[in-house]
Amino acid sequence: MATQTKRPRVAGPVDGGDPDPVVGFLNWCRRVGLELSPKVAVSRQGTVAGYGMVARESVQAGELLFVVPRAALLSQHTCSIGGLLERERGALQSQSGWVPLLLALLHELQAPASRWRPYFALWPELGRLEHPMFWPEEQRRCLLQGTGVPEAVEKDLANIRSEYHSIVLPFMEAHPDLFSLRVRSLELYHQLVALVMAYSFQEPLEEEEDEKEPNSPVMVPAADILNHLANHNANLEYSANCLRMVATQPIPKGHEIFNTYGQMANWQLIHMYGFVEPYPDNTDDTADIQMVTVREAALQGTKTEAERLLAYERWDFLCKLEMVGEEGAFVIGREEVLTEEELITTLKVLCMPAEEFRELKDQDGGGDNKREEGSLTITNIPKLKASWRQLLRNSVLLTLQTYATDLKTDQDLLSNKEVYAQLSWREQQALQKQDTFWAKV
Secondary structure, three states, X not given: OOOOOOOOOOXXXXXXXXXXXXXXXXXXXXXXXXXXXXXXXXXXXXXXXXXXXXXXXXXXXXXXXXXXXXXXXXXXXXXXXXXXXXXXXXXXXXXXXXXXXXXXXXXXXXXXXXXXXXXXXXXXXXHHOOOHHHOOHHHHHHHHOOOOHHHHHHHHHHHHHHHXXXXXXXXXXXXXOOOOHHHXXXXXXXXXXXXXXXXXXXXXXXXXXXXXXXXXXXXXOOHHHOEEOOOOOEEEEEOOOEEEEEEOOOEOOOXXXXXXXXXXXHHHHHHHOOOOOOOOOOOOOOEEEEHHHHHHHHHHOOOOXXXXXXXXXXXXXXXXXXXXXXXXXXXXXOOEEOOHHHHHHHHHHHHOOHHHHHHHHHOOOOOOOOOOOOOXXXXXXXXXXXXXXXXXXXXXXXXXXXXXXXXXXXXXXXXXXXXXXXXXXXXXXXXXXXXXXHOOO
């Protein structure tokens, strides 16, 4: 959630609104007390994608860019049917936790007197969102095979359909005076889920609130205009009465102001937002090895049925230690392995001599877990034990085989600017998948 590079953003016109959506939005900001610094401007000029925010004058680190009063946020609490949503809260619970906000959006979108109508005018055109969930299934599987995105999207679509038919549609039908026929649409609901996925914000819990349920997502006007970069120059701060966007580094005049959606790998960006940051710009990018792929690599290294059964026994032991799972992944960042403990333990258990494994198992995993290999950074992977390196290498090769194209083909396309320019938006984004990252690992 919340806050890309280069995604198509097209204003969605609002009936009866100001002919210039930016002017209408700025007038609305003044009415609701949303204060923008005179040093910034909402614009489609000088941005990487559609509407964005640029510096009219040079901005110093720590300067306030804009302030959004909490009353201007669009949420299940501030919308015009907030009381009803609160009373029906129990019936609106879902796996995503987004149903109340989505119902608020469905109502406000068709309410002639909605106070957020000028804000809606700067939304992207819902029919042109580029999330992979809107791609044809065959294209999604062809372009994103091996990234895990097609599988994640299939789960998303199943959850969206279930949520809509079991919770959302019955609620709207029970309140026909609040939801017109034109918003009782699975297609529209699908689009709004994608919008909430890409543009909403979720306020972090305080340290003493770690045991609480996560805060519900909210729409934050002005903040959701900012495009994303890993090397961002602004950050959203939360306080009791307002939200403040503050510069985190100097921003020269004419430069775009970027927020961050969080530390997101390219596969996460394309899944949730429909874009990627080309290598090597995304310093948060990762390469993932599915845990079951390491199991497969270990099984391929067995020569007898006894060795094969022992490999399964080792895997079951790792599952018992909660180091691995059927749907988990080992995550390798730009400089270090982010799932260091899990990967080191897995390599150790799968590669140790059989007698040593028996002793460890008899101790119920409570043996000496001292890491003789040190911290697992990219630079010291070559220092791992030879058997560990071989298993890791075989796992990487199996991972690369899951992609629809090979690494050299992708690199050739990326380096040929003329051919690259002829590719579709989706093909360009899909090229920046994990195999380009693997080349540097």
